[in-house]
Amino acid sequence: MGKKIVVITGSPRKMGNSFAMTNAFIKSAQDKGHSIVRFDSAMQKVGGCRACETCFKTGKACSFDDDFNIIAPEIEKADVVVFTTPVYWYSFPAQIKGVIDRLFSFCVAGKDIAGKQCALIACCEEDDISVMDGVRIPYERSIALLKWKSIGEVLVPNVLNVGDIDKTDGRQQATALAEKI
Numbered sequence: 001m002g003k004k005i006v007v008i009t010g011s012p013r014k015m016g017n018s019f020a021m022t023n024a025f026i027k028s029a030q031d032k033g034h035s036i037v038r039f040d041s042a043m044q045k046v047g048g049c050r051a052c053e054t055c056f057k058t059g060k061a062c063s064f065d066d067d068f069n070i071i072a073p074e075i076e077k078a079d080v081v082v083f084t085t086p087v088y089w090y091s092f093p094a095q096i097k098g099v100i101d102r103l104f105s106f107c108v109a110g111k112d113i114a115g116k117q118c119a120l121i122a123c124c125e126e127d128d129i130s131v132m133d134g135v136r137i138p139y140e141r142s143i144a145l146l147k148w149k150s151i152g153e154v155l156v157p158n159v160l161n162v163g164d165i166d167k168t169d170g171r172q173q174a175t176a177l178a179e180k181i
Protein backbone atom coordinates (compact mmCIF):
# COMPACT_ATOMS: atom_id res chain seq x y z
CA MET A 1 0.00 0.00 0.00
CA GLY A 2 1.21 3.50 -0.77
CA LYS A 3 2.69 5.48 2.12
CA LYS A 4 2.22 9.13 3.03
CA ILE A 5 5.53 10.92 2.54
CA VAL A 6 6.29 14.45 3.70
CA VAL A 7 9.27 16.03 1.93
CA ILE A 8 10.73 19.12 3.65
CA THR A 9 13.21 21.06 1.54
CA GLY A 10 15.75 23.64 2.70
CA SER A 11 17.04 25.38 -0.41
CA PRO A 12 15.77 28.66 -1.84
CA ARG A 13 17.09 27.63 -5.29
CA LYS A 14 14.29 26.09 -7.34
CA MET A 15 16.70 24.83 -10.01
CA GLY A 16 19.40 23.93 -7.51
CA ASN A 17 21.21 20.75 -6.61
CA SER A 18 19.13 19.59 -3.66
CA PHE A 19 15.89 20.31 -5.55
CA ALA A 20 17.16 18.17 -8.45
CA MET A 21 17.63 15.27 -6.02
CA THR A 22 14.31 16.07 -4.33
CA ASN A 23 12.49 15.91 -7.65
CA ALA A 24 14.16 12.59 -8.53
CA PHE A 25 13.17 11.18 -5.13
CA ILE A 26 9.57 12.38 -5.48
CA LYS A 27 9.16 10.99 -8.99
CA SER A 28 10.52 7.62 -7.91
CA ALA A 29 8.28 7.53 -4.83
CA GLN A 30 5.18 8.54 -6.81
CA ASP A 31 5.95 5.87 -9.43
CA LYS A 32 5.80 3.34 -6.59
CA GLY A 33 2.33 4.57 -5.56
CA HIS A 34 3.31 6.67 -2.54
CA SER A 35 1.68 10.07 -1.94
CA ILE A 36 3.78 13.18 -1.41
CA VAL A 37 3.24 16.37 0.55
CA ARG A 38 6.06 18.77 -0.23
CA PHE A 39 6.98 21.73 1.95
CA ASP A 40 9.57 24.14 0.53
CA SER A 41 10.54 25.82 3.78
CA ALA A 42 12.65 28.56 2.14
CA MET A 43 9.57 29.69 0.14
CA GLN A 44 7.33 29.67 3.23
CA LYS A 45 7.13 31.82 6.32
CA VAL A 46 8.72 29.78 9.09
CA GLY A 47 10.36 31.33 12.14
CA GLY A 48 12.28 29.67 14.93
CA CYS A 49 10.99 28.10 18.12
CA ARG A 50 10.18 30.65 20.84
CA ALA A 51 10.26 28.00 23.59
CA CYS A 52 6.94 29.26 24.97
CA GLU A 53 5.82 25.65 25.49
CA THR A 54 2.20 26.46 24.67
CA CYS A 55 2.33 24.00 21.75
CA PHE A 56 -1.08 22.70 20.58
CA LYS A 57 -2.82 24.75 23.30
CA THR A 58 -4.38 27.09 20.73
CA GLY A 59 -5.58 24.19 18.57
CA LYS A 60 -2.58 24.51 16.28
CA ALA A 61 0.88 23.01 16.69
CA CYS A 62 2.52 26.39 17.29
CA SER A 63 0.97 29.38 19.04
CA PHE A 64 3.08 31.65 16.79
CA ASP A 65 0.92 31.00 13.75
CA ASP A 66 3.05 30.82 10.62
CA ASP A 67 3.47 28.24 7.86
CA PHE A 68 4.88 25.63 10.26
CA ASN A 69 1.24 25.10 11.20
CA ILE A 70 0.53 24.06 7.59
CA ILE A 71 3.12 21.27 7.63
CA ALA A 72 2.79 20.15 11.27
CA PRO A 73 -0.48 18.19 10.74
CA GLU A 74 1.04 16.56 7.65
CA ILE A 75 4.12 15.51 9.64
CA GLU A 76 1.85 14.07 12.32
CA LYS A 77 0.00 11.94 9.72
CA ALA A 78 3.07 10.96 7.67
CA ASP A 79 4.55 7.49 7.42
CA VAL A 80 7.82 8.91 6.09
CA VAL A 81 9.53 12.30 6.56
CA VAL A 82 12.35 13.28 4.20
CA PHE A 83 14.66 16.26 4.77
CA THR A 84 16.44 17.60 1.67
CA THR A 85 18.90 20.42 2.10
CA PRO A 86 22.09 22.17 1.10
CA VAL A 87 24.73 22.74 3.80
CA TYR A 88 24.88 26.39 4.86
CA TRP A 89 27.76 27.38 7.11
CA TYR A 90 28.33 23.75 8.16
CA SER A 91 24.73 23.41 9.26
CA PHE A 92 21.11 23.51 8.09
CA PRO A 93 19.77 26.64 6.34
CA ALA A 94 17.73 28.76 8.75
CA GLN A 95 14.29 28.07 7.31
CA ILE A 96 14.44 24.25 7.44
CA LYS A 97 16.11 24.51 10.84
CA GLY A 98 13.01 26.41 11.93
CA VAL A 99 10.86 23.43 10.94
CA ILE A 100 13.21 21.00 12.70
CA ASP A 101 13.35 23.12 15.87
CA ARG A 102 9.58 23.27 16.00
CA LEU A 103 9.24 19.48 15.92
CA PHE A 104 9.72 20.23 19.62
CA SER A 105 5.98 21.04 19.64
CA PHE A 106 5.15 17.34 19.32
CA CYS A 107 7.39 16.54 22.30
CA VAL A 108 5.97 19.32 24.49
CA ALA A 109 2.40 18.27 23.70
CA GLY A 110 3.18 14.60 24.32
CA LYS A 111 2.09 13.60 20.81
CA ASP A 112 3.11 10.11 19.82
CA ILE A 113 4.87 10.51 16.50
CA ALA A 114 7.30 7.60 17.01
CA GLY A 115 7.82 4.86 14.45
CA LYS A 116 8.05 6.93 11.26
CA GLN A 117 10.56 6.25 8.54
CA CYS A 118 12.79 9.13 7.49
CA ALA A 119 15.67 10.06 5.20
CA LEU A 120 18.21 12.79 4.59
CA ILE A 121 19.26 14.17 1.20
CA ALA A 122 22.01 16.80 1.36
CA CYS A 123 24.64 18.52 -0.76
CA CYS A 124 27.49 20.96 -0.25
CA GLU A 125 30.21 22.78 -2.15
CA GLU A 126 33.30 21.43 -0.48
CA ASP A 127 34.83 18.14 -1.56
CA ASP A 128 35.00 16.84 1.99
CA ILE A 129 32.34 14.47 3.26
CA SER A 130 32.91 15.60 6.86
CA VAL A 131 31.23 18.92 5.92
CA MET A 132 28.03 16.86 6.02
CA ASP A 133 28.50 16.28 9.77
CA GLY A 134 26.68 19.57 10.36
CA VAL A 135 23.45 18.15 8.95
CA ARG A 136 24.07 14.42 9.36
CA ILE A 137 24.71 14.44 13.11
CA PRO A 138 21.70 16.62 14.07
CA TYR A 139 19.55 14.47 11.75
CA GLU A 140 20.74 11.21 13.30
CA ARG A 141 20.45 12.41 16.89
CA SER A 142 17.07 14.05 16.37
CA ILE A 143 15.51 11.00 14.77
CA ALA A 144 16.92 8.79 17.52
CA LEU A 145 15.13 10.99 20.05
CA LEU A 146 11.93 10.96 18.00
CA LYS A 147 12.21 7.16 17.58
CA TRP A 148 12.15 7.42 13.79
CA LYS A 149 14.02 4.94 11.61
CA SER A 150 16.29 6.20 8.84
CA ILE A 151 15.95 4.43 5.51
CA GLY A 152 19.05 6.17 4.19
CA GLU A 153 21.17 9.24 3.65
CA VAL A 154 22.18 10.67 0.28
CA LEU A 155 25.13 12.99 0.92
CA VAL A 156 26.63 14.64 -2.16
CA PRO A 157 29.69 16.88 -1.72
CA ASN A 158 31.48 18.91 -4.40
CA VAL A 159 28.43 20.64 -5.90
CA LEU A 160 28.37 24.44 -5.87
CA ASN A 161 26.52 25.89 -8.82
CA VAL A 162 23.12 25.10 -10.26
CA GLY A 163 23.59 22.08 -12.53
CA ASP A 164 26.63 20.68 -10.71
CA ILE A 165 24.48 17.80 -9.50
CA ASP A 166 24.53 16.52 -13.11
CA LYS A 167 28.24 15.73 -12.67
CA THR A 168 27.38 13.36 -9.80
CA ASP A 169 25.14 10.36 -9.24
CA GLY A 170 22.98 12.37 -6.80
CA ARG A 171 19.76 11.99 -8.79
CA GLN A 172 20.30 8.24 -9.14
CA GLN A 173 20.98 7.92 -5.41
CA ALA A 174 17.80 9.87 -4.62
CA THR A 175 15.82 7.65 -7.00
CA ALA A 176 17.22 4.53 -5.32
CA LEU A 177 16.44 5.95 -1.87
CA ALA A 178 12.72 6.04 -2.70
CA GLU A 179 12.90 2.36 -3.61
CA LYS A 180 13.74 1.57 0.04
CA ILE A 181 10.35 2.78 1.31
Ligand SMILES: Cc1cc2nc3c(=O)[nH]c(=O)nc-3n(C[C@H](O)[C@H](O)[C@H](O)COP(=O)(O)O)c2cc1C
Pocket: 011, 012, 013, 015, 016, 017, 018, 019, 085, 086, 087, 088, 089, 090, 091, 123, 124, 125, 126, 127, 131, 159, 160, 161, 162
Ligand atom coordinates in the same frame (compact mmCIF):
# COMPACT_ATOMS: atom_id res chain seq x y z
C1 LIG B 1 24.69 30.93 2.59
C2 LIG B 1 25.44 29.74 2.06
C3 LIG B 1 26.29 29.04 2.89
C4 LIG B 1 26.97 27.93 2.42
N1 LIG B 1 27.79 27.24 3.27
C5 LIG B 1 28.46 26.15 2.82
C6 LIG B 1 29.30 25.41 3.70
O1 LIG B 1 29.44 25.70 4.88
N2 LIG B 1 30.00 24.34 3.18
C7 LIG B 1 29.86 23.97 1.87
O2 LIG B 1 30.52 23.01 1.47
N3 LIG B 1 29.02 24.63 1.04
C8 LIG B 1 28.33 25.71 1.48
N4 LIG B 1 27.49 26.40 0.63
C9 LIG B 1 27.32 25.92 -0.76
C10 LIG B 1 26.05 25.10 -0.96
O3 LIG B 1 25.93 24.06 -0.01
C11 LIG B 1 26.09 24.50 -2.36
O4 LIG B 1 26.15 25.53 -3.33
C12 LIG B 1 24.89 23.62 -2.64
O5 LIG B 1 25.08 22.93 -3.87
C13 LIG B 1 23.60 24.43 -2.71
O6 LIG B 1 22.52 23.56 -2.87
P1 LIG B 1 21.20 24.04 -3.67
O7 LIG B 1 21.62 24.20 -5.11
O8 LIG B 1 20.24 22.92 -3.48
O9 LIG B 1 20.75 25.31 -3.08
C14 LIG B 1 26.81 27.52 1.06
C15 LIG B 1 25.96 28.25 0.23
C16 LIG B 1 25.29 29.35 0.70
C17 LIG B 1 24.36 30.12 -0.22
